[in-house]
Amino acid sequence: MIKNQKSEKLKNKILISGNEAIAAGAIQAGCNFYAGYPITPQNELIAYMAKHLPSSGGVFIQAESELAAISMVYGASAAGARAMTSSSSPGVSLKQEGISYIAGAQLPAVIVNIMRGGPGLGNIAPSQSDYFQATRGGGHGDYRLIVLAPASVQEAYDLTQTSFDLADKYRVPAMILGDGILGQMMEPVRLSAKKIKPLAPKPWALSGCQGRKPNIVKSFFLREGALEEFNLKLQKSYALIREKEARFESLFLGDARVVLVAYGTMARIAKSVLSQLRSAGKKVGLLRPISLWPFPENAFRAANKKTKYLVLEMSYGQMLEDVKLAVNGAAQVEFCGRSGGGIPDEEEITRIIRKML
């Protein structure tokens, strides 16, 4: 960690990478259990946890595999801890088994995916091609994760804290979905000074059955009708999350004729294009989903024939499907995306916007 800068603007800020900010945000949020397995480009996160979590009173374990790491998170959460793991795309694929069990056992947990290129071993370049996996559950069964997508190192720090609170509140796993650029990039971050509020008790957690009936943490419902009953309970909770927890940032939506839709690192490039075109008097706006699930559908409610959307992704069109569902045919939706290490650049995006205007 680099010491405080002297300039006024940077006062009380530290310069850290996105990976470190997520780890620091987690510890600030009271995370007291972390298990992980090395994979690029998220290694600064596991290293930060190894260095700082034990001295904050938490448990750090380097697991023997991603399967073990996510099952350790399951166990820690079942025992009442604020538990987290992190990985990158191929490792997150391995974690899907455990994530499904965590969702099925209604355990809160935070999973970080600093995405890299796929499919398969892919490469270690930044990517956004795990959007489907993250927002559709990812493993087997009818479940969802709350998925938050930071676009700056500060936001990575802040949203990690939010993700723990949401996971606890709804007893669902939450995911921080970033990419290799966000994970590696360093920016000044203002750390929160406030102490976390005392956490709500977890009467369902395993602690030994002294003075109460035994608690069981499980996702197995064999009796006829029991699983459907349980799934309906989950769906009820997901409906509430859809209603309450959609988050987005918008710029110039009032008069925009072309609205750029992008999240995470891609939204930073979109903002840069936007400010250039705005200074040239072009009516361009931005809609940046911060929660990818629940997807901020209501932000597209104003869609009409006069507005055109341009979806930008470091994938070949995954969030694009959610935008189309939200717009529901009311407006034109175009797409620009690259995957496997390529990132749509400002020139290319500007050219498409000029055609659309």
Place this chain on the structure above:
Amino acid sequence: MERIFSRTSALYDVPMHYCPGCGHGIVHRLVAEVVDELGIREKTIGIAPVGCAVVAYDYWNFDCSEAAHGRALAVATAIKRVRPENIVFTYQGDGDLAAIGTNETIHAANRGENLTVVFINNAVYGMTGGQMAPTTLLGQKTTTSLDGRQQGKHGYPLKISEMLALLPGVCYVERVSLHTPQEILKTKRAIKQAFVNQTNNLGFSLVEVLSPCPTYWGLSPREALDWVRDVMQKEFVLGKIK
């Protein structure tokens, strides 16, 4: 009249779902008796496997968690690290512990996690209908080794207890059996030792129990016990391994 024997409080008074002659019911009871005798019911956390014993928590009167198939020792590791004051044990079959969960088993043992493991070896996958397990004996017929297990095709019965005994983090490994009342008493003593070791913070303890599965061995309950005595224990030799 003085009552000298009764149901132990850590075991619910409910019918079990196990087949006639199955060993699980016996071992569930032994675990419950040990928990009660050590006075640790209110601080015990059990991890049920995926396999025939998946609903062990329907029979045990203490806190329990399920784990994904093979991951019981990863789950147990985390629970014990978060709550070192609790007594944490896993109850796993041969497919769970020695096939799909081999990695979790070896690494929890190698870290010397202060845990207790009750390992049920019945040489077959029971819940899924009698397929070949890592512990299936050479020549033993299953639904996936129709002509009997052959070393050339399937490899040898895996002696994971002997493998684990090599690890410095492991403090106690014993193989026991259920084929006579005397052997059942020895099994109880071994399970108790494995729990006592944890209360003394000695590290990783494992008890392998040779357990009959008459249904998928194609034997009567009585014949199954004889098969453990006459055949199975020749391959899986009983006694303290470490």
